[in-house]
Amino acid sequence: MNKVFYFVALTVVVTLSLASCSKELFDKEVYDDFVENQFMIDNADPNHDWCLTKNDTLIVKTPDAAIYRVQLLTLDPYDFAGAEIAADAVCYGDKAEITFTVPVTTNMLYLAALSEDGTYLGVVPCPYGFYKEMEVTRQSLKKRDVIYPPVPQTFTYLYESTFPIPDDFDYNDMVLRITKSYDNLSTQVYLTVALTAAGTASSYAAAIHLGGVKYDDLVSVEMLEDEAMDAGYPLQRALITEGGTLIRGRNGEAVIRLFENVHWVFSKKRDEMGRIEGIKYNTSHVQVERVSAEAEPVVRTFRINCKTRETARSITFDRIDPFIIHNAKIDEAMDAGIWEIHTYPYKFTGVLRDCFTDKDAYDNHVSWALVIPQCDFRYPQEGVSMSTYQQEIDATFGPYEQFADWLKNHQVSHDWYLHVTREQLLY
Numbered sequence: 064m065n066k067v068f069y070f071v072a073l074t075v076v077v078t079l080s081l082a083s084c085s086k087e088l089f090d091k092e093v094y095d096d097f098v099e100n101q102f103m104i105d106n107a108d109p110n111h112d113w114c115l116t117k118n119d120t121l122i123v124k125t126p127d128a129a130i131y132r133v134q135l136l137t138l139d140p141y142d143f144a145g146a147e148i149a150a151d152a153v154c155y156g157d158k159a160e161i162t163f164t165v166p167v168t169t170n171m172l173y174l175a176a177l178s179e180d181g182t183y184l185g186v187v188p189c190p191y192g193f194y195k196e197m198e199v200t201r202q203s204l205k206k207r208d209v210i211y212p213p214v215p216q217t218f219t220y221l222y223e224s225t226f227p228i229p230d231d232f233d234y235n236d237m238v239l240r241i242t243k244s245y246d247n248l249s250t251q252v253y254l255t256v257a258l259t260a261a262g263t264a265s266s267y268a269a270a271i272h273l274g275g276v277k278y279d280d281l282v283s284v285e286m287l288e289d290e291a292m293d294a295g296y297p298l299q300r301a302l303i304t305e306g307g308t309l310i311r312g313r314n315g316e317a318v319i320r321l322f323e324n325v326h327w328v329f330s331k332k333r334d335e336m337g338r339i340e341g342i343k344y345n346t347s348h349v350q351v352e353r354v355s356a357e358a359e360p361v362v363r364t365f366r367i368n369c370k371t372r373e374t375a376r377s378i379t380f381d382r383i384d385p386f387i388i389h390n391a392k393i394d395e396a397m398d399a400g401i402w403e404i405h406t407y408p409y410k411f412t413g414v415l416r417d418c419f420t421d422k423d424a425y426d427n428h429v430s431w432a433l434v435i436p437q438c439d440f441r442y443p444q445e446g447v448s449m450s451t452y453q454q455e456i457d458a459t460f461g462p463y464e465q466f467a468d469w470l471k472n473h474q475v476s477h478d479w480y481l482h483v484t485r486e487q488l489l490y
């Protein structure tokens with residue numbers, strides 16, 4: 064951290080720490096300039112929505128009694144392994160209503176029909192946006208002998224853990240992969256959460272906010288494994304003080320507790336001084352003792368038991384808002400308060416903490432979190448920005464150069480994450 068940066072950061076932190084006491088002391092202009100200077104893309108789109116997905120619905124008519132359920136798949140499972148199940152619906156009254164979330168650039172999906180025992184009867188192409196309603200019979204299906212089994216849909220969630228202070232935007236301070244399984248006649252939704260990386264020395268807690276889903280609409284959230292992600296955490300819980308797996312958020316919304324201290328989740332041990340070391344996990348190919356290490360992802364599956372089918376049906380991917388809770392401080396002496404870091408649509412939510420007495424102050428179209436509709440997205444190595452763009456010399460550099468194009472114009476390059484430009488900069 065250079066001296067100028069340190070000075071500016073310090074000024075901002077001081078003003079932020081006082082913001083809740085006296086709004087007049089927060090200088091939005093200084094803060095906006097600071098964010099703009101630190102952000103890696105010059106000339107970013109002021110109307111950016113940070114959205115890489117689209118939601119839609121489809122009605123499938125199934126007059127053929129042999130068709131028990133239908134699935135909407137992202138690939139043809141007879142041709143490709145890894146087809147994801149974007150929706151899974153049991154037919155009732157000769158039809159199935161499907162709600163789904165897919166990448167913005169999707170133009171072709173595949174509708175699979177299954178018998179009651181789960182056998183795939185065949186697949187029919189389903190061009191995106193072409194049908195609002197379609198009819199499927201056994202005669203219309205294509206079937207071959209060998210099928211690659213489709214898998215539940217998985218998105219990757221990436222975070223900068225320093226909000227409201229900008230940092231290096233490598234978006235690897237927390238990496239989660241979340242898999243959702245659900246069928247439309249059930250009141251249960253399964254979320255499998257894999258904590259994949261922690262690319263920061265400062266610790267944080269994490270939870271999942273279910274946007275628009277009330278705590279009172281759920282019966283319970285059960286973890287299928289015996290031990291919580293942070294089982295045996297030896298210190299007092301200061302960031303998520305509520306007990307249990309299901310928590311009532313400040314606005315009555317449902318929150319699933321993940322962990323109190325990310326480094327404890329990976330290490331489960333303290334150093335000789337009794338501290339939990341801030342080692343960076345799974346963001347560097349070169350391992351340095353007490354600085355960086357590799358570890359297996361930590362995986363837990365949560366069964367969300369809803370009171371009604373309607374509530375279960377409403378838990379679509381755009382309702383899933385994992386978030387970080389951290390104590391933003393620049394050194395041990397300065398405490399700037401506890402902040403939540405959400406996905407962009409929920410940036411100002413303040414689910415467990417009232418962090419946003421003045422949300423306009425931080426309304427700058429920069430996101431500290433990214434949602435990628437891809438199960439195995441490769442994130443940048445430690446300290447490498449997703450990409451950088453310097454307007455002065457009109458030059459872009461980084462592992463995903465098209466990320467810069469998307470940041471400059473939110474209507475283009477929605478598939479930037481499929482185009483790696485510097486593989487050696489990725490973990």
Ligand SMILES: [Ca+2]
Nearest residue numbers: 233235236262
């Ligand atoms: Ca990092």
